Amino acid sequence: MDMDAFNDDFKVTSKGKHKSYEIDYESLTQGAVEKLMQADIEHISGIFGVDENTASLLLRYMNWNKERLIEKYMDNAASVTSSAGISPLEPPTSQSQAPIRSSIEAFVCPICFDDSQTKTLCLSCDHTFCASCWIAYATSKIRDDQEMAIRCMAEGCSLVAPDLFVRSILEEDTTTWDRFRELVIRHFVASNPNLKYCPYPSCTHTVSCPSASSKSSLATVVPTVACGASATHKFCFGCPIDGDHRPVICGVAKMWLKKCRDDSETANWIKSNTKECSKCQSTIEKNGGCNHMTCKKCKHEFCWVCMGPWIEHGTAWYSCNRYDEKDGVDARDAQSKSRASLERYLHYYNRWANHEQSAKLSIELYSKTEKKMEEMQITSDLTWIEVQFMKKAVDEVEKCRMTLKWTYAMAYYLDKGNEKELFEDNQRDLERAVEDLSELLESPIEAENIPTLRQKVTDKTVYVQKRNEIVLEDTANGFLEGRWQWNCSVDGFD
Amino acid sequence: MDARRRRVMKEIADCKNDKSSNIRIDMIDDSPFHLNGSFPGPEDTPYQGGHFEVDIVIPPTYPFQPVKMKFITKVYHPNVSSASGAICLDILKDAWSPVLTLKSTLISLQSLLCSPEPNDPQDAEVAKHFTTSKGSFDDTARYWTQIYAVDPSARGKSSEKLQSAGDEVAMAGLEKAHVDQFEALGFERGKVIDALRRLNYRGANVANITEDRIVEELLK
Ligand SMILES: [Zn+2]
Ligand SMILES: [Zn+2]
Numbered sequence: 001m002d003m004d005a006f007n008d009d010f011k012v013t014s015k016g017k018h019k020s021y022e023i024d025y026e027s028l029t030q031g032a033v034e035k036l037m038q039a040d041i042e043h044i045s046g047i048f049g050v051d052e053n054t055a056s057l058l059l060r061y062m063n064w065n066k067e068r069l070i071e072k073y074m075d076n077a078a079s080v081t082s083s084a085g086i087s088p089l090e091p092p093t094s095q096s097q098a099p100i101r102s103s104i105e106a107f108v109c110p111i112c113f114d115d116s117q118t119k120t121l122c123l124s125c126d127h128t129f130c131a132s133c134w135i136a137y138a139t140s141k142i143r144d145d146q147e148m149a150i151r152c153m154a155e156g157c158s159l160v161a162p163d164l165f166v167r168s169i170l171e172e173d174t175t176t177w178d179r180f181r182e183l184v185i186r187h188f189v190a191s192n193p194n195l196k197y198c199p200y201p202s203c204t205h206t207v208s209c210p211s212a213s214s215k216s217s218l219a220t221v222v223p224t225v226a227c228g229a230s231a232t233h234k235f236c237f238g239c240p241i242d243g244d245h246r247p248v249i250c251g252v253a254k255m256w257l258k259k260c261r262d263d264s265e266t267a268n269w270i271k272s273n274t275k276e277c278s279k280c281q282s283t284i285e286k287n288g289g290c291n292h293m294t295c296k297k298c299k300h301e302f303c304w305v306c307m308g309p310w311i312e313h314g315t316a317w318y319s320c321n322r323y324d325e326k327d328g329v330d331a332r333d334a335q336s337k338s339r340a341s342l343e344r345y346l347h348y349y350n351r352w353a354n355h356e357q358s359a360k361l362s363i364e365l366y367s368k369t370e371k372k373m374e375e376m377q378i379t380s381d382l383t384w385i386e387v388q389f390m391k392k393a394v395d396e397v398e399k400c401r402m403t404l405k406w407t408y409a410m411a412y413y414l415d416k417g418n419e420k421e422l423f424e425d426n427q428r429d430l431e432r433a434v435e436d437l438s439e440l441l442e443s444p445i446e447a448e449n450i451p452t453l454r455q456k457v458t459d460k461t462v463y464v465q466k467r468n469e470i471v472l473e474d475t476a477n478g479f480l481e482g483r484w485q486w487n488c489s490v491d492g493f494d
Numbered sequence: 495m496d497a498r499r500r501r502v503m504k505e506i507a508d509c510k511n512d513k514s515s516n517i518r519i520d521m522i523d524d525s526p527f528h529l530n531g532s533f534p535g536p537e538d539t540p541y542q543g544g545h546f547e548v549d550i551v552i553p554p555t556y557p558f559q560p561v562k563m564k565f566i567t568k569v570y571h572p573n574v575s576s577a578s579g580a581i582c583l584d585i586l587k588d589a590w591s592p593v594l595t596l597k598s599t600l601i602s603l604q605s606l607l608c609s610p611e612p613n614d615p616q617d618a619e620v621a622k623h624f625t626t627s628k629g630s631f632d633d634t635a636r637y638w639t640q641i642y643a644v645d646p647s648a649r650g651k652s653s654e655k656l657q658s659a660g661d662e663v664a665m666a667g668l669e670k671a672h673v674d675q676f677e678a679l680g681f682e683r684g685k686v687i688d689a690l691r692r693l694n695y696r697g698a699n700v701a702n703i704t705e706d707r708i709v710e711e712l713l714k
């Protein structure tokens with residue numbers, strides 16, 4: 001069996017190239033962003049007839065807004081120039097070269113009080129300091145303050161060192177110079193609503209996603225993107241939430257996270273990884289992501305999330321995902337109302353936290369699975385590639401738990417009615433499929449059953465994928481069609 | 495000797511040699527990077543006659559990053575935290591320049607005492623007091639100077655006694671009659687002082703605050 005055939009096992013028929021829950025974007029390297037920046041600099045340099053160092057400082061001062069810069073410059077060039085920290089006295093070209101003065105008479109640096117320094121530097125303001133002070137100063141500004149406007153060291157002097165000057169003093173410290181360039185690029189990216197810097201530590205890629213650049217667009221799409229450095233560098237273009245929060249839009253996701261933070265005290269207990277068996281009260285610890293628990297002592301089978309008997313979960317009346325609003329309606333006095341609202345919240349929070357926790361435990365499941373895969377290669381004649389179906393299944397379970405997690409945030413805010421019921425039907429189907437597969441993955445392997453297990457896991461993985469696809473597609477379409485109604489006011493909706 | 499040490503040592507020596515200024519910088523122990531600065535309160539201000547001590551910490555990146563300073567002596571001033579001594583002053587932050595020195599910074603603190611910036615306050619309650627009733631503010635600042643900043647060498651038992659016995663009402667810049675009035679309603683004296691201070695029940699502002707509002711605050 002070759003890799004293609006293996007991949008075919010998991011192919012889900014997609015209607016078009018572009019799924020409604022996906023967004024068009026492009027990943028750019030630091031070099032590519034630098035080119036965009038350079039184009040702006042050359043453009044301004046050409047229009048104003050100034051050198052590129054000056055054009056760059058002007059653009060930085062105006063947060064890379066070319067139109068506003070041109071407007072202001074036409075209005076009062078001198079004022080913009082001096083506010084940007086560029087010397088008005090001399091033609092800008094002369095300050096680009098860092099003047100190096102060899103001192104004739106003894107020079108005492110006003111900063112380090114050292115009179116033995118021979119190399120001194122100044123900007124066009126003539127405020128002269130020794131070279132080692134300049135180096136220490138620029139390094140500290142860049143490294144400690146993440147500063148990309150290096151001002152003259154003299155008190156009250158607002159001249160900014162042009163890039164050539166900075167480069168000349170950092171000649172021997174390319175790391176700091178590179179950091180400086182990165183800061184300038186980050187500033188350029190941060191100033192451009194179409195661009196976003198990859199939030200992963202020490203990654204230098206940028207994503208361009210113009211269709212999610214406006215606030216209003218975020219009411220209809222969830223712009224999950226990944227930078228070109230790695231597929232694991234997944235982030236939301238629209239908000240600072242970690243990773244992928246599909247299918248729920250940024251505004252609702254943010255509201256939910258805030259609620260969880262505010263109510264964390266009350267909800268903390270739920271996160272705990274141990275519970276008591278509802279039948280014999282012995283302590284049960286959860287390991288692995290599966291929610292089908294079996295008490296080691298009394299063999300009682302129950303659902304980790306709702307603590308109800310597991311037997312009910314495999315049947316048509318499964319409703320672990322649905323909160324029964326009836327209790328809330330009956331609540332008459334304020335106290336039982338607030339109790340009902342807390343219970344309602346806990347219903348969703350419980351499931352949200354559980355999927356998050358289970359996804360985390362997937363790492364454990366992962367290493368267990370790897371062991372199983374090795375076992376399989378020994379006990380059966382399957383090749384390494386042929387046992388990949390296990391890994392693929394674990395990946396899928398983890399991915400779908402993320403989707404499920406966020407569906408609970410969405411369901412909490414969805415207004416009662418048909419649409420919510422349909423949403424919860426899809427959610428339930430996905431959840432059931434995921435729990436099924438998850439359970440299958442944790443079942444013991446017997447050599448003679450491997451071919452059947454392989455078939456079962458592969459089939460279920462395809463099914464889970466399909467259910468996930470349905471939840472994502474249908475929710476995304478609902479946003480585009482304006483189908484979702486909320487039970488509170490949500491940014492971007494009336 | 496590294497450049498930072500050389501520079502700080504020279505700053506300390508220069509300050510010592512400068513007989514004309516009344517700024518002092520002293521080492522606390524052997525390290526030149528943790529110092530004690532002091533200066534007299536400026537004349538014709540509520541701080542006149544006081545002696546103000548400042549805790550000085552020289553960061554590893556000094557003088558390229560600003561020196562860290564805070565008042566050790568308690569000061570009643572809009573830009574100084576009445577609780578922690580933290581100072582809100584631009585040159586200690588963005589406006590710092592490596593050519594500034596410990597001495598020049600202490601002089602800036604001295605002149606901050608002459609000209610408060612209530613629009614950029616460190617202590618919001620004190621700033622409110624300053625902007626709404628300057629006369630009463632001056633009285634309180636003067637009182638704090640008397641209690642905390644006068645004659646540091648003699649600050650022994652007698653002044654400690656003064657502190658603990660120091661009139662809480664005057665310390666808070668309030669009027670005794672006002673505090674008595676609400677204490678008579680059965681509220682704890684300390685609570686009354688806190689509430690009146692929070693509400694800035696001083697000078698002309700008294701007319702803007704109803705008794706109900708104060709009782710409400712007291713019942714919080
Ligand atoms: Zn120097
Ligand atoms: Zn200068």
Ligand SMILES: [Zn+2]
Nearest residue numbers: 198203227233
């Ligand atoms: Zn990245």
Ligand SMILES: [Zn+2]
Nearest residue numbers: 236238239250
């Ligand atoms: Zn988002």
Ligand SMILES: [Zn+2]
Nearest residue numbers: 277280295298
């Ligand atoms: Zn049990």
Ligand SMILES: [Zn+2]
Nearest residue numbers: 303305306320
């Ligand atoms: Zn359940």
